[in-house]
Structure formats: C-alpha cells, structure tokens
Amino acid sequence: MARLVMKFGGTSVADLDRIRTVATRVKREVEAGHAVAVVVSAMAGVTNQLVKWCQELSPLHDAREYDTVVATGEQVTTGLLAIALQTIGVDARSWQGWQIPIRTDGAHGKARVDTIESAELLKRMAIGQVPVVAGFQGLGPDNRVTTLGRGGSDLSAVALAAALKADRCDIFTDVDGVYTTDPRIVPKARKLDRISYEEMLELASVGAKVLQTRSVELAMKQGVRVQVLSSFEDKPGTLVVDEDEIVEKELVSGVAYSRDEAKVTLRRVPDRPGVAAAVFGGLAAANVNVDMIVQNVSADGTTDMTFTVGRADLARAQSVLEQARGKVGFAELIADPGVAKISVVGVGMRTHAGVANTMFKALAERGINIEVISTSEIKISVLIREEATELAVRALHTAYGLDAAA
C-alpha cells in the first residue's frame, strides 16, 4: 500500500465524460489499496475566460479580486469530481485551499505555498476517503484566496505530496512523459523512463514545458518523486527523481531548443571595472532577463560584449541600453532576433569529458556555426542561426545515441 497524490490538468477534466474517466482512474488506485489524494485544475478554457473578464474590466485590476474570480474554476472541478467518485462508490470530498488550509504568502496572483495542514486529510485518507483538492489556490495572510500563478496546480500537487509524505506524485497531462527531444522534430525521440530533477529543470527552462519549473524545484527540494504520465493512455510515464535513483546514467538525457531568444552585441565597450554592472544593472532594473553572456578578451582597451535576452524583451533591452550609452560608452549596439538556443542536458556530463566536443563536432559536420557557448555542470548550450534549429537538434540527438531503435 502506497500513499499517492494524483494531479489532473485542465484537458484531463475538460468535460463530464473526462471527469468520469478520471474518477475511474482514481478508483483503480483506491481499489489497489492505495491511500489517494487528488489535485485538480479548472476545466480547460474556464480559467482563460475568467482571466479575460478581469482584464476586460481593467488591465490593472486588483490582484486580490483576480484571485477571487479565477480560483472558482478549480472549485467547480473539485465538486464535480467528488460527485463522480461518489457515484461509482468511492468515498470522496472536495477541499478548497481555505478549508485545508493551504497557507501561502500574500503575493496575490503568484503566491508561494508556506504550509499545508495535513492531519485531517491523512486521517480521512487512512479510512479510504479521497480528498479532491483544488489546485492553483491557497489562503493568504489576509484571509483571502490566493493563486499560485499559471501552471500552479502542478505546484499544489507537489506541495501536497510533500505535506502528506506521499510515495509518489502522479501528474496526469496531455503528453505521456518526458522525451529525449521534441518528437515533432525528431520522430525517433524516445520517452525517458527516469530523469533527474536537475535535468528536468534544465530541459524545462530551455523549452520542454511539461512540468511547471517551480514545481520541479519544489519536488527536488522536498524529495518528492514525480511521475509525468498521460491521462488518456494507460501506461507508465516518466519518473522525475533524485539522481541517486537513476542507476544507468545517460551521458546526455535530452536535447532541447528555444526559439524565444535574441542576441545583443555591444561593440567596443571600454574595458574597465563597473562596465558590466552598468550594462546588466540597467537591464535588471527594466525587468529584462539576461541569459548567456560572453565577453571577449580585450586588446586595445575595449572589448565586445554579447548576451541573449528573451525575444519579447528585445525592444525594451535596446531602449534601456541606448539610454545608458553615455554611461557605458559602447560604440555600437547590434540586435539580432534571428537566433536559437540548442542545449544538451545530462547528469552524466559531471563525470565524463568530451561531451562538449561531441556537440561541436556534430554541428561542424552539418556546417552549423556556433555564435555563443555557455555551459553549466549538466548542460551545454549554444546559440546558432534560427533556421538551423531542426538540423542541429536532429544531428545532436543522433550524435549522443538517443535515437530509438528503428
């Protein structure tokens, strides 16, 4: 007998038929003898409608009222799923964030979970009752409903699993697991049986959006074993676990890409202390996230500085930098939105040399030029021309031996 948290996203509870299917799936785990708690999102489309209403009334609406409005979507699903479960003979009851309570900080619209009272839920689970918990929401210090930001139901599920000391947190979604890369680009992409938290984080942050990033961070911090699996197909998904649980460590677990990048180059920046701070301080103040940064070695007392920002932030970054031109003293600003970031990720890199060289060689063989390189302990990222994205991803997937057997 295990203790499980099962989380179902919006497409999994999109209508009454799907809610009935979810109920059947939950029933199976209960009948297998497991103690089960369920976390649900709003029915697909509902949250968008509620958000739209708030925005139409006022783009600068009160975040507390926004939370009051949008949190209702999850509340509806909890009640409906509880009814569906009871109808097929499973003892169940709905729980809103304020009833448990799931206490959060007061950052309405993007709150953080502080504590979850688990005693009452555990007592009921022990006698076979299934708590159906509203995802995405909690109770703020002002006794008002808070929400956790987009994708926040994943976070609710992981936080609940941690509070309940669950053996596993199953995240049911519309994909059946985490793949070595995007199957739309590489048909030979393989589903991974296991992946470490850190790999998952690196993959998520470079574009493989299966789990909300904060929920992976929380799972890693709290040691919650997470499974990503399909709510439509009946087969195991990908287990996201501690590196120690992965016996066969792949050198590279996956290849990710992002087309949301733009490259900025500042030519002939004076090579003196404080310049970098002047450049990046201004961008940070304007809420522009900077990712890869490269600075060439200085020759004549000036240097070229290259970095990437989100493509949507490019215009803002240019404006901020032009305003700081006098203070920074660069000769030219070159903005280039036509780039893509390709990353290979794997915990095996820590103990193996030559991983980067395989990447560079594979790209060189296809005539793909590398514009910027950045590395972390378990990731190597390169910036290339955007039009070479597919070619690069396919080449790397093959080069690291990730292709599925034909």
Next chain:
Amino acid sequence: MARLVMKFGGTSVADLDRIRTVATRVKREVEAGHAVAVVVSAMAGVTNQLVKWCQELSPLHDAREYDTVVATGEQVTTGLLAIALQTIGVDARSWQGWQIPIRTDGAHGKARVDTIESAELLKRMAIGQVPVVAGFQGLGPDNRVTTLGRGGSDLSAVALAAALKADRCDIFTDVDGVYTTDPRIVPKARKLDRISYEEMLELASVGAKVLQTRSVELAMKQGVRVQVLSSFEDKPGTLVVDEDEIVEKELVSGVAYSRDEAKVTLRRVPDRPGVAAAVFGGLAAANVNVDMIVQNVSADGTTDMTFTVGRADLARAQSVLEQARGKVGFAELIADPGVAKISVVGVGMRTHAGVANTMFKALAERGINIEVISTSEIKISVLIREEATELAVRALHTAYGLDAAA
C-alpha cells in the same frame, strides 16, 4: 446619510456591460454620502449550467458538493463587480460567505442563515469601502459552503440588511416594482408605491413571484424595509414595509392568480372523528401540500370533502388517497386539474366589511361560478374554472378600483 444594502440579481449582472452599469449605480449612492453594501447573484445562466453538471453526473448528488459547485457563480460576480467599482474610483472588496462569515445551519442546498458577523463590514463601510457580498451562500457548521436554495440571494440581502441595521434593502430586478396584478392580463395594472409585508407574502404565495417568500418573511420578522426596483430603469420601485408605514391603506392592494392548482373531491366520506386526519395525514406524509379545504355539512352521516393541491402533485395525491380508501371509506374520488385560484389581498380588509361581497358580485355579473372559497385576515381566494382566469382578474381589478386612470 443612510446605510443601504443593494442587491443585484442574475440578469442585472449578466455580462460585463451590465456589471459596469451596476457599478455606476452603486457609485451614485456612495457619492450621495450613503454607506453601501452590495449583494450579488451569479451572472444569468451560470447557476443553471452548474446545476445541470451536478445533475448529469448524478441525480442523487451529494448536496455538500452541489453547494461547492454552484456557489462559485456568485464568487465570480463579487470579484468582477469589485474590479468594476475600483476602476471607477470606488473603494470595494469582495466577500464570500465563509469570509464574513455568514453562518448557516447545515441543511446543504436549502440552508437557513443563523448569524452574520457585521463588525468588520461596518468598519469598512464607515470609511467608504463597499463590501461586495456573494449572495445565496454561507458557511455551514461543518466548515463547508452552504447555499440557501433558489432565490436565496434575496434572502442574503435581507439578512445582511438586518445584521447591518440598514435603513433600506434595495432589490434590483428585471421588473420595476410590485403591481396591483399581472400587467400582461390587465394593461391598466398599477405599480404600488408601498405594500405591507403581509400583503407581499400573500401575493407572492399566490403567484406574484417578485421576491423570494422566505426573504419577505425574514424582512417582516426583522423589520427590514425592502424596495423592489428595476436595474434597467432609473426610477423608484415598490417599498415593502410594515403596515404602520402605510398611511393610505387600500381596501384591496392586488389581485393575484394561480393556474398551478388542482381540485380533489372525496364523495360520501363517513362523518366521524379522525377522518380528516386520515386523509390529510397521508397526503402530508407523501409531501403533498394541501391548500384550500372545504367540508360540507353532513346530512346522512356522510360528507363531501373538497381541497386543492398543486397540479404537479395531483397524480401522487390520487395514488395516496386510493391506497387509503379502505381506511377513510369515501365513495368516490373526483380529480379536477382544470381550475384556477383567484385571490384579492389587502390589509384594509381587516377593518372593512363587504370586501368579499364585492368579489362575489363582480364574478357573478360575469357568469363565473365559484367552486371553493377560502379566506384569511387579509385575503379572499376563490377557485374557478381555469378558462375564466383572465376575465375574473380583470373584473376584480376594476371592481376594487385598482385600474389606473386612462
């Protein structure tokens, strides 16, 4: 400066434009210096959809989960109206039943309001903040959301007005007040400026459904002055107040009708003690409401007994009575669904004779036969053939001098 509760029903908040209109209306009262609290229903159609989902999942759904689901409709409106008010410069915040709290008993789906904590709301109203309160819902003893039954937002508004000791409770709706009779039948029907609680109750219970009956009872008990007015037109409505506040007491305030009646006659019932109990006890046990009852004087040791039941209950009533035939001992059961009940209502009847005679004379002049008569202190009701309904209502409206000047 007055303290006001303003309640807006589903059609008044059906979309964002109407919510903006409501906000403007509230703002006007705030700017006039009044301390205002608002009670809102769900946007028109929302509650029906939520109820339908519950029923489709299970006709015998858990009333606690039903309450969890349907109470979300009002929650959405509170948040949206608070945003709309803030947008036009009115300080406002939403309040759900559990936040105030509005404590109810545990009768989920048809709960009764026990207490409303008013101190915090009053404090905020005193500094110009408008509480936007979710109607129809409260917090049960089990710490779960309860709902008050259909039309329950009227009840919420009156209960809140009582708790806040408000000077008036304005119920904004899609009619502009209470009329002397149904204007669809009598174009000369007049809107009443004032009506007493008791008259309102008698009119409501015979078919003039403007205010939920329980809310009128509560208003009477707590002495809450209620105004029924249109949310679409900008003019005074009808004030529902204590009889003492009505200086010019009309002999008859209104003429009501109901086509939801059926007549049952039991022929040749033995005239002995306990027979009435046997007849009506069985009907009560089967949840059949009996309204008008007439029993003729006995001649040969038997009597004829006639009474009315709701037309929808007629089949059930027949079945119950046939089963009790042996015990009761009647000779024949005659069921007649083709009747209508016409009532004239007015507190002036208490002190004036001849009111009934005016009714009987007016009906006789039109050749309308009276089948059953029943009277209360402020009401006279007769049962007639259904097809004579319009003719009877018009005749009585004229006979009691209720027609508007041409």
